[in-house]
Amino acid sequence: MIYEVFRQEKxxxxxxxxxxxxxxxxxxxxxxxxxxxxxxxESEALWVVPRAAIHTVTDFADELNKTYHRVDGYSLKAxxxxxxxxxxxxxxx
Amino acid sequence: xxxxxxxxxxxDELILGWRDSEWTGIAPSLEEDVAxxxxxQNEIGHARALYELAARELGTTxxxxxxxxxxxxxxxxxxxxxxxxxxxxxxxxxxxYETADEIRLAALKQADDADVAGLAAKMDREEQYHRLHARxxxxxxxxxxxYQEALRELWPLALGVLAPEQRAELAGxxxxxxxxxxxxxxxxxxLRELWExxxxxxxxVPGATW
Numbered sequence: 001m002i003y004e005v006f007r008q009e010k011x012x013x014x015x016x017x018x019x020x021x022x023x024x025x026x027x028x029x030x031x032x033x034x035x036x037x038x039x040x041x042e043s044e045a046l047w048v049v050p051r052a053a054i055h056t057v058t059d060f061a062d063e064l065n066k067t068y069h070r071v072d073g074y075s076l077k078a079x080x081x082x083x084x085x086x087x088x089x090x091x092x093x
Numbered sequence: 094x095x096x097x098x099x100x101x102x103x104x105d106e107l108i109l110g111w112r113d114s115e116w117t118g119i120a121p122s123l124e125e126d127v128a129x130x131x132x133x134q135n136e137i138g139h140a141r142a143l144y145e146l147a148a149r150e151l152g153t154t155x156x157x158x159x160x161x162x163x164x165x166x167x168x169x170x171x172x173x174x175x176x177x178x179x180x181x182x183x184x185x186x187x188x189x190y191e192t193a194d195e196i197r198l199a200a201l202k203q204a205d206d207a208d209v210a211g212l213a214a215k216m217d218r219e220e221q222y223h224r225l226h227a228r229x230x231x232x233x234x235x236x237x238x239x240y241q242e243a244l245r246e247l248w249p250l251a252l253g254v255l256a257p258e259q260r261a262e263l264a265g266x267x268x269x270x271x272x273x274x275x276x277x278x279x280x281x282x283x284l285r286e287l288w289e290x291x292x293x294x295x296x297x298v299p300g301a302t303w
Binding site (some may be wrong): 021023024027031032033034036039043045 | 122123124125127128131136222225226232233
């Protein structure tokens with residue numbers, strides 16, 4: 001059974017995904033998580049969660065259909081190139 | 094603490110570290126491989142620290158004590174010398190050894206010698222994780238006939254890890270009746286084979302500085 005391990009680096013910090021361990025039960029998952037993510041004072045706390053308990057959501061509807069609301073909807077690179085050309089400071093490539 | 098007593102401990106930790114490391118790469122799962130290899134490495138680290146204490150007293154070095162003695166001079170307990178590439182026996186040995194080692198370390202932490210007491214306390218901190226690991230496996234395998242058989246087979250050897258006055262405590266913790274212990278005075282053929290392998294590189298260029 002796969003358990004996902006989340007690690008808190010400092011008190012008060014948000015938990016971040018550290019990795020996963022394959023273990024027969026929660027006791028083994030805890031021991032393996034301690035070994036891999038907790039024995040060297042690198043963590044303040046761990047969350048060890050069965051992967052099956054995690055509800056994954058990916059199907060977001062595009063409610064606005066306005067690409068500039070999305071980080072991938074605006075190509076900064078292209079805009080910068082245009083701006084540089086207008087300003088006459090385009091880099092020689 | 095006398096050098097011979099330190100060497101008993103150091104040899105136990107070195108030889109067991111070696112035996113446990115034989116699982117590196119072939120343990121039942123990758124996670125267990127990482128865990129057991131890490132335990133093996135800890136034991137060898139403890140051996141190094143103990144050899145250093147003994148070396149100071151004997152006017153030699155940790156490396157010379159670990160690798161340059163004749164196999165007949167090692168003081169390790171027969172429990173740790175056995176080559177056990179079988180998981181039930183490996184876990185049975187691990188559980189019995191860690192339980193015995195906890196009793197031994199508790200006594201050492203009270204030692205008059207501040208260096209010994211300090212090292213015992215440091216080792217005990219790492220051993221907490223080993224004990225957690227050993228108990229977890231013992232709990233999981235305790236109803237398996239193969240595991241029970243392995244425990245019974247290794248029990249007289251486990252008693253030999255401890256001084257006679259500490260053995261009743263081990264029997265109480267493990268829940269077995271005290272029997273005649275297999276003492277440290279016997280040199281196993283398995284230790285000789287291990288010694289050949291363990292000292293091979295060092296013997297290949299005598300006197301070299303690595």
